[in-house]
Amino acid sequence: MLHRPRALIVDKDSSETKQLESFLTEKGFEVHWAKDGEQAFNLLDRPAPEAAGVVDGAGPELVITELKAHRVEGMRLLEVAKRRNPEVCVILIADAGSLELATEAMRQGAYDFQLRPLNFTRLLAVVERALSHQQLVNRVSDLTDRLDERLKVPTLTGNSRVMQELSEKIVQIAPTKATVLIYGETGTGKELIAQAIHQLSPRRGERFVKLHCAELSANIIESELFGHEKGAFTGADQQRKGRFELAEQGTLFLDEVSEIAPPVQTKLLRVLQDRQFERVGGNETVKVDVRVIAATNRRLDVLAARGEFREDLYHRLRVIQLEVPPLRERKEDIPLMVETFIRELNREHGRKVTGITRGVADRLMQYDWPGNVRELKNTIEEMVVYAQGKRALEVSDLPIQLRVQRAASGEDLNLTVGMSMQEIERRAIEATLRATGHDKQKAAKILGIGLRTLYRKQKEYGL
Known part of the structure; x- marks a missing residue:
């Protein structure tokens, strides 16, 4: 069911904020403005009316907040907003001195961040991308509703x-x-x-x-x-x-x-x-x-x-x-499927995985998935189960056969059914070292392991 999405702006009174509010209103958002942390948390905790189409009072779909707003820590606001609605798009506004913290916020699930002084054109472009993201989520939700809300069909x-x-x-x-x-x-x-x-x-x-x-x-x-x-x-x-x-x-x-x-x-x-x-x-x-x-x-x-x-x-x-097409013929669906699987598996296994890194995304898109959706879900489930703490899944979390499907030179690893994981790992390390000219630093980065681990594996496999 179509509904008017809600946006929450957490910022002090300024002309920029008013301009942003007008822009979001024109885009069809119901805009709420919090000038400090107390107001922000109250708005996050306030259930949306059922007519708005927000399930279980999930709160706003878009949050734009200062990383260190008046009487509020942006990271805390991000955590609460994501807990209330895992699909929410959070955009943070940070100072140049907070770049490291802003980057960490991205790993924790923020959609994007913008540095002050604000480039308003760039900020509006980010908001538009966030709107497109939310519209995609809504389209998927509408499709799921049409296929019966009680059914989960990955x-x-x-x-x-x-x-x-x-x-x-x-x-x-x-x-x-x-x-x-x-x-x-x-x-x-x-x-x-x-x-x-x-x-x-x-x-x-x-x-x-x-x-x-x-x-x-x-x-x-x-x-x-x-x-x-x-x-x-x-x-x-x-x-x-x-x-x-x-x-x-x-x-x-x-x-x-x-x-x-x-x-x-x-x-x-x-x-x-x-x-x-x-x-x-x-x-x-x-x-x-x-x-x-x-x-x-x-x-x-x-x-x-x-x-x-x-x-x-x-x-x-x-x-x-x-x-039903094989997954290799519709790889553009992989990011959304991974997002769906992570959300479901977090609930099932009590984990707090926030997403995947770009390196993981690249490898998932490169792999041909002979086992199709079942193999993809099993792969994500294994990674989620082993993930500790609240973080994004990294290349080092991937099974070895996905970490290095082919060496950088394009050399085939010649993996066969029934081959032991130790042999797969040995071949992957050997091929990667060969492809990088035995540049151990580069090889370790490609493999998604530490340099010390690479040295230990070389000794273990006699490479």
């Missing part, structure tokens, strides 16, 4: 055109009864997209049942899908309902549907055509009303052409087909 976080188009398709197809086939590489979030479709459909109040078909034999998959009667096979000491019956009136998600054996494909085709089946070992026909969403990381059309998958079943499954 793969749908992103401002890239391909993800916006995918989100629109989900919204369009969710209310229908059409069978959906989701194609995407491992880790792209196919199951989460299936959950989003279910949550946005009229079936949201019923069960979302899933079955991962990979590595299950034909007999096991048949029993899991359709259930079995007592005595149907050794060990079947009672009747058991299958996933189709459990999902009655709801949604059944079949992951890696390409791995279903041919005999079971025939029975699945019948269910999709006639909405009925018999349990294993039984004669009673069971009728069901279930929406099927299937997912695969293999091209079913190619498998069908080779005779490895029933072509008629393929067409039944792909009434609607969605393709």
Whole structure:
């Protein structure tokens, strides 16, 4: 829901402040002005009215404050503002002698800082960037609301055109009864997209049942899908309902549907055509009303052409087909996804990570993410868990394979699956030293480790 954003200016009475207030008002902000620390904290603590669209009284979206304002410490104000609303953009005004403190404020989550004497044109440009940042956050929030506020779908976080188009398709197809086939590489979030479709459909109040078909034999998959009667096979000491019956009136998600054996494909085709089946070992026909969403990381059309998958079943499954792009093809979404993950993981693990440094951002953008969103989230979670204190994640926090994916010369490290972390680290150090002409200071900086640590590692690995 659209709302009028709030801005808080913490500064003494001045013509500059009044000019800034007029500018923000023209930009659509509801502007509040605090002349000292007491007023500032009162305004931060005062819940915004619900009509303003601020959840849980989260306070202003934009704060502009002196680093050392009258009767207030800017760092303290930054901390309180961020605690009240992690998305708030805080811009600090500092003196030249406070440059080090202002830089630390950036690490603690400030959006930017400006030095006195103020260049008002530059300050307004920073404010406009902050406005764009806030509008981006609001657009993502609006998209999340459309996809059901109760659902958290990290793969749908992103401002890239391909993800916006995918989100629109989900919204369009969710209310229908059409069978959906989701194609995407491992880790792209196919199951989460299936959950989003279910949550946005009229079936949201019923069960979302899933079955991962990979590595299950034909007999096991048949029993899991359709259930079995007592005595149907050794060990079947009672009747058991299958996933189709459990999902009655709801949604059944079949992951890696390409791995279903041919005999079971025939029975699945019948269910999709006639909405009925018999349990294993039984004669009673069971009728069901279930929406099927299937997912695969293999091209079913190619498998069908080779005779490895029933072509008629393929067409039944792909009434609607969605393709989830790999993360390497939408890297522009990575910064927003990382921001989202950090916020969620801070809550989950009780951490206070404020963001990532430019060096970390560069390496995340350079990496191709073969494991896609799942790998990205696991990487960020590992870094957040090990992070101590309130700070931004640094290059030294990265797993070694991301710290040095390629040496500066472009030399490939030739990493292979199953290689030990010690061997990966040894190769990374060796390649980096070679690329820097054995400039240890430079190599340590690239690796994100201290010089003493580099010497110790060289000795340990005999480099």
